[in-house]
Amino acid sequence: MCGINGYISFSKKLDLTKVVESMNAATKHRGPDAEGIYVDSGVGLGHVRLSIIDLNSTSNQPMYSSSNDYVLTYNGEIYNYKELKKELSEYDFQTNSDSEVIIAAYQKWGEKCLSRLNGMFSFVIYDKQNKSLFVARDRYGVKPFYYFFDGTSFVFSSE
Numbered sequence: 001m002c003g004i005n006g007y008i009s010f011s012k013k014l015d016l017t018k019v020v021e022s023m024n025a026a027t028k029h030r031g032p033d034a035e036g037i038y039v040d041s042g043v044g045l046g047h048v049r050l051s052i053i054d055l056n057s058t059s060n061q062p063m064y065s066s067s068n069d070y071v072l073t074y075n076g077e078i079y080n081y082k083e084l085k086k087e088l089s090e091y092d093f094q095t096n097s098d099s100e101v102i103i104a105a106y107q108k109w110g111e112k113c114l115s116r117l118n119g120m121f122s123f124v125i126y127d128k129q130n131k132s133l134f135v136a137r138d139r140y141g142v143k144p145f146y147y148f149f150d151g152t153s154f155v156f157s158s159e
Contacts, residue, residue: 002061002075003027004145005046006124008133008154016044024048027158030075038062038071043126043133047073065103066092069129072103075158076121076143084116106134124156 005023007016016039024035024046031048038045047061063072078084081098084105091104098119105113106125111134120142125134135156137145147156 001030003030003046003048003158004073004075004122004124005048005157006073006155007044009042009152010154011152016042020044020046023157030158034060036060036062038073038126040128041131043131045071045073045124045126061099063095063097063099063103065107066094067107069127070103070107071126071128072099072123074099074102074121074123076119076123076138078102078117078119078121080116080118122158 005020005027007014007019007023009016017037020037020039024037027048028035034049036047045062049060061073064070078098078101081101084101085093088101088104088108091107093100093104102117102123103125105116109116114136120138122137122143122145127134135145137143144158145156146159147154
């Protein structure tokens, strides 16, 4: 099932580590196998993991791209990830997870990667170089993505 969480602050000075830890704690029932946090200059991403594909700890999240330019927190399943992985053979894959395929697809195709993903998902990719977020959910909304934006903060979670 997994749980994704995040808090992006455009003006408030918050201890995002504590904020995202609290968010992860509130969604721990969605992913009892592992949890992780990424925090950097006003951006906090969290993940609680239910290990299904690639049980190795290298597939824990938030996950970094091989270039270390992108950070992903993701909930779902990409049914065609093995086929996509073959198409993305130039990417330096470190795991056997569908999560890393999403990062590679985004690096290669940008937002157009969505048209290639067959599955149920919600995810956020943070571009560390451009300081931007890409947020997506599957076409049918199978995987939940709740958010709040008030002009100074963007907050999201699986529930």
